[in-house]
Amino acid sequence: MAGRPPGVQVQAEAAGLIQRAKLRLLEMHYQSKVGHIGGNLSALDILMSLYHFRLGPDDKFVLAKGHSAGALYVTLWTVGVLSDEDLRHFHGEGTRLSGHPPLQGIPEIIFATGSLGHGLSLAAGLALGKRLRGEGGRVFCLTSDGEWNEGSCWEALIFLAHQKLDNLTFLVDLNGMQGFGSTRQVANLDPLADKFRAFGVKTVEVDGHDVNSICSALESSDGPLAIVADTTKGCGVSFMENQMAWHYLPMSEEQYQQAVREVTECGKLSVTA
Ligand SMILES: [Mg+2]
Numbered sequence: 001m002a003g004r005p006p007g008v009q010v011q012a013e014a015a016g017l018i019q020r021a022k023l024r025l026l027e028m029h030y031q032s033k034v035g036h037i038g039g040n041l042s043a044l045d046i047l048m049s050l051y052h053f054r055l056g057p058d059d060k061f062v063l064a065k066g067h068s069a070g071a072l073y074v075t076l077w078t079v080g081v082l083s084d085e086d087l088r089h090f091h092g093e094g095t096r097l098s099g100h101p102p103l104q105g106i107p108e109i110i111f112a113t114g115s116l117g118h119g120l121s122l123a124a125g126l127a128l129g130k131r132l133r134g135e136g137g138r139v140f141c142l143t144s145d146g147e148w149n150e151g152s153c154w155e156a157l158i159f160l161a162h163q164k165l166d167n168l169t170f171l172v173d174l175n176g177m178q179g180f181g182s183t184r185q186v187a188n189l190d191p192l193a194d195k196f197r198a199f200g201v202k203t204v205e206v207d208g209h210d211v212n213s214i215c216s217a218l219e220s221s222d223g224p225l226a227i228v229a230d231t232t233k234g235c236g237v238s239f240m241e242n243q244m245a246w247h248y249l250p251m252s253e254e255q256y257q258q259a260v261r262e263v264t265e266c267g268k269l270s271v272t273a
Contacts, residue, residue, distance in 0.1 A: 014211045017078060018048050022236060022263050024087065025074045030256040032091035034099060038246030040071040042175040042208070042231040043142065047075040049214040050140060058137025060126050062111055064119020065144035065173060066100035072109075073097050081108055117150025119143060120170055124160045127168040127224075138221070141170040146178025149187045161199045166223035173208065175233040179247055196226040203228060209235055236263055 022044060029037045043065065055061060063072050073090060076082045082097070089095040096105035100114030110126070113119045123141035130137060147153060160168055172192065180186050189195065196203040202222050206213040208229030217227045233247070234240025237259040251259065 011211060014048070014052065017052065018045060018211070019263060019266070021048060021074045021078050023260060024077065025070055026237075026251070026256060026259050026263065028070055028074065028087055028090045030251045030253075031088075033250040034070075034091050035246075035248040035250055036067045036070070036099075037249075037251065038177070038234040038240055038243070039065065039144065039173070039175070040068045041235045041237065041240065042233045043068040043173045044071045044075070045209045045211060045235070046142060046171060046173060046214055046229055046231075047071050048078065049211050049218065050142075051075050051079050053211070053215045054218040055140070056137065058135065060110060060123075060130075060137065060139045061108075062119045062123040062126070062139070062141040063101055063109075063113055064123070064141055065116070065147060066112075066114025066119070068142075068144075068173075069097070069099060069101050069114070072101065076106070076108060081106070116144065116147040117152040119147075120153055120156035121159070123170065124156050124163070124165060124168060127160070127165040128163055130167055131165070138167045138169060138223075139165075140218075141168070143170060143172050144178070145172055145174045145176065145183050145189075145192065146186070148172070148189055148192060149178070157196070157199050157201070160224045161201050164224070166221075168223055169218065169220075169225045169227065171227040171229055173231050174228050175208075175231040177233045177242065177244060177247065181244065193226070193228045196228070201226050205230065236266060238262060 073082055077087055090097045091099050101109045103112035111122050120141050123139050127139040176183050193203045193205050201224050203226040204217045205228045206217045208231035232241050240246040
């Protein structure tokens with residue numbers, strides 16, 4: 001489906017696909033007893049939109065918010081790059097699916113990321129390299145919002161704006177939360193989109209859980225382009241949404257079962273609608 005903007009029928013297919021991915025993501029995190037599920041759930045719709053509707057063979061992607069590796073792995077599973085067996089070993093001993101994207105072992109993952117603030121610089125370097133070599137394709141990068149507390153993000157912004165990297169799109173998973181609290185409480189950067197615009201970067205704001213909105217923004221070949229995606233941490237699981245604890249906590253069996261029920265019910269409602 002890559003490269004094809006979603007019509008009504010495709011959107012319905014996407015909803016089913018995302019529900020399946022979300023259930024598998026919950027299972028992976030429950031079985032491995034690791035945290036970060038909140039930020040993974042806020043990023044999943046963006047990653048699924050990218051991989052199913054936008055990325056082509058000449059494009060590259062960098063996950064700057066490496067702690068959402070689970071959402072990236074499950075997305076790669078839906079496009080056939082990773083297997084069931086791979087996902088079963090998520091975060092396990094000797095696995096190639098570590099808690100943050102690994103340096104080696106998965107060709108689609110170019111950089112080991114997760115030390116926040118570096119992914120956008122890596123993506124900008126890739127974009128400049130493509131231009132210097134006369135290569136086609138585009139580079140995409142997904143950052144978190146808390147990550148913009150890092151000075152290195154702003155250095156990357158200066159660089160990509162100065163170089164006019166028209167083959168680069170970066171997205172912000174704007175869920176309003178980070179490791180130590182809400183982004184407004186820790187170091188307020190509102191309105192982030194206007195700050196990007198002040199650097200001369202074309203910036204669009206979208207609903208980060210609406211596949212159609214995300215895909216419409218991703219279609220643009222203007223650049224450099226920033227997409228600020230309004231998201232909800234823990235999206236789709238009522239007791240996780242906007243709750244700080246789900247930056248860190250693993251799920252108990254009871255919590256896992258409730259999360260599965262809610263995601264399953266939500267899928268039924270979507271189909272009915
Ligand atoms: Mg955040």
